[in-house]
Amino acid sequence: MQPSALPSDQELQAIREQREPDIQGRSKRLWLLPDGLCMVEMIPSLRSFTYSRDELVEETGPLRLDFYERAAARLEKAGIRTAFVRRLGPVSYLAEYHPAPPFEVIVKNRAVGSTLVKYPGLFEEYEPLPRPVVKFDYRVDPEDQPIGEDYLRALDLPVDEFRRLALGVNASLVEWLDSVQVWDFCVIFGLDGGQPVLISEISPDCMRLRHADGSSLDKDLFRRGASAEEITTAWRRLLDELA
Structure with missing residues (x-):
């Protein structure tokens, strides 16, 4: 996927402020964008079905994205294509959008x-x-x-x-x-x-x-x-x- 031009951070911020997420799950919010892209915002949730525990831990969001950003770079070097495009903020990033299978x-x-x-x-x-x-x-x-x-x-x-x-x-x-x-x-x-x-x-x-x-x-x-x-x-x- 090679979009003609990636949206600027200012354009993405405006979208997030003006629109509700198109998709929201337990751990992420997604705004769908043109050219097969999406903006992702992490929800700092931790959930365990086995132990019946479900909480928000704010500090985990940036830490998850810190790790993911580094991991995506390593995997790309190994020839494994990821959806990650670039980081936008402490808990948000730009990604390719491909529907998630069940x-x-x-x-x-x-x-x-x-x-x-x-x-x-x-x-x-x-x-x-x-x-x-x-x-x-x-x-x-x-x-x-x-x-x-x-x-x-x-x-x-x-x-x-x-x-x-x-x-x-x-x-x-x-x-x-x-x-x-x-x-x-x-x-x-x-x-x-x-x-x-x-x-x-x-x-x-x-x-x-x-x-x-x-x-x-x-x-x-x-x-x-x-x-x-x-x-x-x-x-x-x-x-x-x-x-």
Whole structure:
């Protein structure tokens, strides 16, 4: 996607002030723009269905975007196309707009989360998996559900390419975050003329990361009842240690 001319920051600010968002979810507001673009504003929400916790933690919005901006640059260098175009402010950015499908792609390097809940006894808790596992979840309230790949193939979706790209994201993140352990993460791919584009953010809000000392650097802190200050301190620590 090569728009003829990107809108100025002043034009985008005017749009945000004059229009309600075209799309609003739990974690983002989107304003649709010409030339296949959108303006995204992060909502500093943290949610855990398993632990019945849903809160706003204002400081997490800028930290999520700090991480995502760096991650998008690393992935682009690795040849993985992302929707990120440029940052506009502390919690807003310009992006390509591609409709989000009702499923996400999850990569797991350790036996954590849904692996233990859905398949008890299959692996030991926190056990490193022999190789990264890619799975697809159908995005539905109140809790996402695993979906068989053949359902996606029945919709003529490029499942094998989604898998290849998800593993590429994993390899890039593991290399970049070499000082921490990448346990798992989820991503969402949109399509542009049949070609996958990574349209979701990459941030501690959608990953499990562990420091070398064993401490959590992600949303597991929130899931386990940590305070807003504890969460933001850990996320700042992660950013401070990144190259």
